[in-house]
Amino acid sequence: MAAASAAAAPGPVKIGIIGGTGLDDPDILEGRTEKYVDTPYGKPSDALILGKIKNVDCVLLARHGRHHTVMPSNVNYRANIWALKEENCSHVLVTTACGSLREEIQPGDLVIIDQFIDRTTKRHCTLYDGQHSSLPGVCHIPMAEPFCTKTREVLIETAKKLGLQCHSKGTVVTIEGPRFSSRAESCMFRSWGADVINMTTVPEVILAKEAGMSYASIAMATDYDCWKEHEEAVSVDKVLKTLKGNANKATSILLTAIPQIGSMEWTNTLHTLKTTVQCSVILPKQ
Structure with missing residues (x-):
């Protein structure tokens, strides 16, 4: 993602999928191939799994590694x-397991989160x-709007x-982990207006915004x-x-939503995301 490529015109839709705990099954992809890569920031959590979902190009990555060997604080x-x-x-x-902080969000329910509260302390939050x-x-x-509204609407x-019990918005509080909350903390997060709690949304959502990508979480x-x-x-x-x-x-949401996303027009959305990044960077004085 060099500076030159960042200014390129948006290309066709390609979906990155980051799978959380128990939600990273590679069998959802057709014609799978593995690709190990390195980056200026080190190695990703695992190999990239390249494939397709109904003719839409996808790249699957297990957030904690395919054998769940990377704890939340140490995810790169x-x-x-x-x-x-x-x-x-x-x-x-992305998919993420979370705890419910609301009576009406029952275990097994899905939440298409739209806001976050950051309680992490040890993570690199910028590229x-x-x-x-x-x-x-x-x-x-x-x-102000961390998640892509248009993509969230599709989800x-x-x-x-699909007839699934799904909440159309929610605020997630991301804690450092790997421990779970004390009861006092859990009650405090409820008083703050948080709806669910997890250990991985931050800084992932921030970095995706910096990279100019449409990001949404199930x-x-x-x-x-x-x-x-x-x-x-x-x-x-x-x-x-x-x-x-x-x-x-x-999985059923991904398999159904991805072909729809692939058939939609995203030029304006992606252009806006790219422009937002360009307007947010203060370059060093020459």
């Missing part, structure tokens, strides 16, 4: 986003860090058509975190059990 988010951009992905669709000459300057990227309509509620009285507190066993029983929901 910058390398992951850079690698997808270098593969000319116009969109990034423009002054260390990589291919992206000079400092980027003050706007975050929401797809979920409705969050799957697996538990009620630990705020809810008379409800079993979150545990790894509970999360994995819910994911195993419901992962097909997120």
Whole structure:
């Protein structure tokens, strides 16, 4: 994603898919090939899996590695986003497991999140860090609307058509992890207006915006975190059990939405994203 290529006109739609815990099945792609890459920020979480979903080019990447060996704080988010951009992905669709902070968001429900609260502390949150000459300057990227509205609308309509229990918006609070929240923290996040909680949306969504890509997330509620009285507190066993029983929901949305995204006109959306980045970078004085 050198500075020269960043100014190029938008090409055809190509979908990057970042799969979260239990939601990174490569079988959704036809004609799969593996590609190991390196980036100025180091290696991505795993090999890129290249293939198609109903004739739409896709690139799948397991966020935590295919054997889930990378904890949330250690995910190389910058390398992951850079690698997808270098593969000319116009969109990034991601899946993420999350805890519910609202009674009405039940385990197994999907949430097409539209806002985030950042509670991370150890992560690189910009591609423009002054260390990589291919992206000079400092980027003050706007975050009023972190997720692509147009892509979110496609995901929401797809979920409705499939008859899935899906919430059309929600604020996610991203914590550092890998531990789960204390009950006091869980109650605090509820008081802040957060609807779900996870460990991976930040900085992924920020970096995708800096890269000029349309980013949208399908969050799957697996538990009620630990705020809810008379409800079993979150545990790894509970999360994995819910994911195993419901992962097909997120998969069905991807398989249905991606062909629709591929058939739509995205020139204006992608141009706006690119222009936003260009207007957000302060270049060093010569």
